Amino acid sequence: DVKVTQSSRYLVKRTGEKVFLECVQDMDHENMFWYRQDPGLGLRLIYFSYDVKMKEKGDIPEGYSVSREKKERFSLILESASTNQTSMYLCASSPRGRAGEKLFFGSGTQLSVL
Amino acid sequence: RKEVEQDPGPFNVPEGATVAFNCTYSNSASQSFFWYRQDCRKEPKLLMSVYSSGNEDGRFTAQLNRASQYISLLIRDSKLSDSATYLCVVNMAGNQFYFGTGTSLTVIP
Numbered sequence A: 001d002v003k004v005t006q007s008s009r010y011l012v013k014r015t016g017e018k019v020f021l022e023c024v025q026d027m028d029h030e031n032m033f034w035y036r037q038d039p040g041l042g043l044r045l046i047y048f049s050y051d052v053k054m055k056e057k058g059d060i061p062e063g064y065s066v067s068r069e070k071k072e073r074f075s076l077i078l079e080s081a082s083t084n085q086t087s088m089y090l091c092a093s094s095p096r097g098r099a100g101e102k103l104f105f106g107s108g109t110q111l112s113v114l
Numbered sequence B: 001r002k003e004v005e006q007d008p009g010p011f012n013v014p015e016g017a018t019v020a021f022n023c024t025y026s027n028s029a030s031q032s033f034f035w036y037r038q039d040c041r042k043e044p045k046l047l048m049s050v051y052s053s054g055n056e057d058g059r060f061t062a063q064l065n066r067a068s069q070y071i072s073l074l075i076r077d078s079k080l081s082d083s084a085t086y087l088c089v090v091n092m093a094g095n096q097f098y099f100g101t102g103t104s105l106t107v108i109p
Helices: none
Strands: A004-006 A010-013 A019-021 A023-025 A031-038 A042-049 A064-070 A073-078 A087-094 A109-113 B004-006 B011-014 B019-025 B032-038 B045-050 B055-057 B060-065 B070-075 B084-091 B097-099 B103-108
Touching: A004 A087, A010 A019, A019 A109, A023 A031, A023 A087, A031 A064, A031 A073, A042 A064, A042 A073, A042 B097, A073 A087, B004 B084, B011 B019, B019 B084, B019 B103, B032 B060, B032 B070, B045 B055, B045 B060, B045 B070, B070 B084
Parallel strands: A010 A109, B011 B103
Antiparallel strands: A004 A023, A019 A073, A023 A073, A031 A042, A031 A087, A064 A073, A087 A109, B004 B019, B019 B070, B032 B045, B032 B084, B055 B060, B060 B070, B084 B097, B084 B103
């Protein structure tokens, strides 16, 4: 069974802390994504990566960075957490380039920044 | 204009009812289409892909109309367990996915 694993289900951090959200997939997918989901706004793309060491900004990259050193792992970094980054963070992966390929999601990390 | 727009909802229907959701997309070059289901505080999970010929999976039927650029989801004989948020997802070109904001369904006993 395909699996996308996010390291934490719930996380509470303080303003100004550096936060790492980890995501690992076991499907050998080329594409990996980080989204945040907020009520009324739906899923918004923060960053995605289509290969190792490659990254592309999504719609809302400000305040975030990412790292993809290995194909299976895609990390989201909040350099200095702020309260407006309190949200549900969802990692997803998909195979590269073929029409009809779908997204597989991790179980999400609910981050609260106090 | 948003890439994908969905019925705002919420939909509150009695058990056994038939309910339909619609979704429109703006880019005619969109390649593939999906309905995902999301339960409260959980991740989205694929419900079904949507094909031009229409496709059915038990009580669920999905349709795609490329000319009018909309997709639909029909749920027949609604069950309490169908209560969830349904997300319309459009894939542009392999690594570009666009999401609707979701439609909330509550099935009432």
